[in-house]
Amino acid sequence: MLQDIPHGFYFILSGILFTIGCIGAITRRNAIVIFMCIELMLNAVNLAFITAGNALSSMDGAVFVFFIMTVAAVEAAVGLAIFITIFRLKGTINADEVNLLKG
């Protein structure tokens, strides 16, 4: 008979996903892919919330994840609208070429 899955495994999985998302956000240049990497990091944090809530048999983790999802949806809508605006202005969404604020 096997043991139940220890919570540490979920935490480690969450950390791995967060690290992969962080690597992507640092190395990629396409702004939309950077945005997707940030969504992945949010998901890793959600996983940690759910795990901690489950470990304490509490629902607060799930409620927090619910609010994080709400904020992520708003962020997606506004962020993608900003990408469209930048694309109209500059003709590209390459993060290295968008330097209007550079002095």
Add this chain to the structure above:
Amino acid sequence: MTMDFSWFKWLMFIVAAALSIVGSLMMVTRRNAIHSALWMIATFIAIAVIYVMQNAQFIAIAQVMVYAGAIMMLILFVIMLVNLEKDSAPERKFSSRKFTGAIITIMLFFEVLVVGTAYQITGREAVYSAGMLQRAGNVRVMGSLLYGQYLFPFELASILLLIGIVGAVILAKGKKE
């Protein structure tokens, strides 16, 4: 007589974890943004499976509908609208930016590993155990929390969503000529 399903839980965990890691790695490395987005959807669904294993069925369904459905559809549309240029000149194989990024992320990863192996969960044990959730219903408990203890943040979230919708429309509409 109760069957022992823990081997199945392990199998599900290993498959879902492997799929989420592979999917996110492919998401980060694909050069075509559409391929990245499709791998991202696979990752989200694998994470939803892991939510189900942790007694968070409502969040799992919301994950599939909100993330894998709505947000990724939005991202796919914007990629198709915006991503006209083919891949720009190949990046230099080795740059100081990548080197710094690699160092930072490796440090981050080891910190997370240490926390994941040596953590200690503190805090009071609450009443929502797996059996209680099964008897009362996950969605019912979630709804009574959202409309009870968390009513004010819930209403604030609705205002935030409204502002987001209006802002997105105003931003994407552009100037009138």
